Amino acid sequence: MTSSLGALLQADPAFASGATSFSSGLETLVADGFVTDADTLTRFLTDSVALRWNTFDRVVLVRSHALGLDTPRSDDARLALDRETEITTPGERARSASRRAGIGLLGTWARLGSLAAARYRDLARSTTGCGHLAVAQGLVHAEQGVSLADSEAVACWALLSGQASSAVRLGVVGHRAAQTALLEARRLVEPLLAHPVAADAVPHAFTPVTDIALERHSLAELKLFAS
Template sequence: MNVDAGDLRSSLLALQQADSFFPAGAVAWSWGLETLVSDGRLGVPDEPTVRRRQRGMHRDRSAQVRGFVEGQLRHRWASFDRAFLIAAWHAADDLPALQVLDAEVEALTLAEELRQGSRRVGQSLLGVHVALGTQGAEAYQRQVLAGDAPGHLPVLQGLLWRRLGMDCNHCQLAAAHSLCTGLVSAAVRLGVIGHIDAQRVLTALQPLLLELLAQAPPAIDDACGFTPMAEIAVMRHETQDLRLFAN
């Protein structure tokens, strides 16, 4: 059997970039999940649950986590972030075009907390690639530091991963999988689900992820996100007394 060395290299790069061990800074963000848990809207243990735990019984709250992640995948990532990642991948050698895309993400992300999160995770990813010597990373970081580009995550994923040599499909898969694992990991750290249930959620999400990737991506002019409950939760996060995550 012949093996395409280029495809294997792209696959290996995607595995590295999507690995939670890669220090991209996304672990500090819950994208509204923490507030929803605190408000009792996503798997907060009640008194009967506590009693069940004391008897060695647990309520399965993975369905709620799965529903939250599905919403983020369908109504934010696939309909918005994906479009900008693909556009940035195609424009990886065109600095002015990348800056335009970056500015559009800034303008179309209405919640300040979401804008801040996307910028900070994107700039963290950029900083890692500058340290690793990825081609094009330092030049774009200069634009960000000069205030000429905000440095949003999907734009930087498209730029940096194209410069690494990842094909467009692998870039999309790595970005979507990273989102899923980041959200499920947040649920684990919040005590909503355990590690085994987290893996069940990720497995259950795979058919949806493949379905979304099989669909044509939206054009930039049609890109939009609609996750109102999560966005309100993100905006309310700063009012919480105890906070584990940045949003």
């Protein structure tokens, strides 16, 4: 499978990526009146990428992708990266959602016959705090022959499109307005993707409003999403 075709498969919204049950705190922000229309959704999307994904999840993804599949050395290094992701992610809800999505992605590929995904899924399940989504994405994308640039684009787009779809399901915007928000977000985040992650980059993020929203999500009586 070529990199482009592999990337299209990973980006297909019908593909069971393991992240469709999570709104990344959007559900709480909608309930609190922070996200109410296409404009506020666009700000939420761009903040999610610029202040979190680009400086944290993207860094983890790049490092996981670079580890390759040379077991057991790569597995040990990936577990160490997973544990680093765990201790640097604020909030148990965010950590739990990332792990569940990552294990879900690994499980899907394991059922499709990926030995590397099955092996690492079992390792992550048996190791406390492991199985994070960005780590899993780096592994499966590398195994499927998806280039790093395509892997980054797919992961970023999966986040944006997933959040936009969540907004539609929550009734904040319609499908057309969601596409408008995605187009605007794309214009703002493409320059970020044009700059590669520095070799010495350390995962970091600053999204206090979203972090608090994620933690408060568990207090809601009626919930459409797991986070």
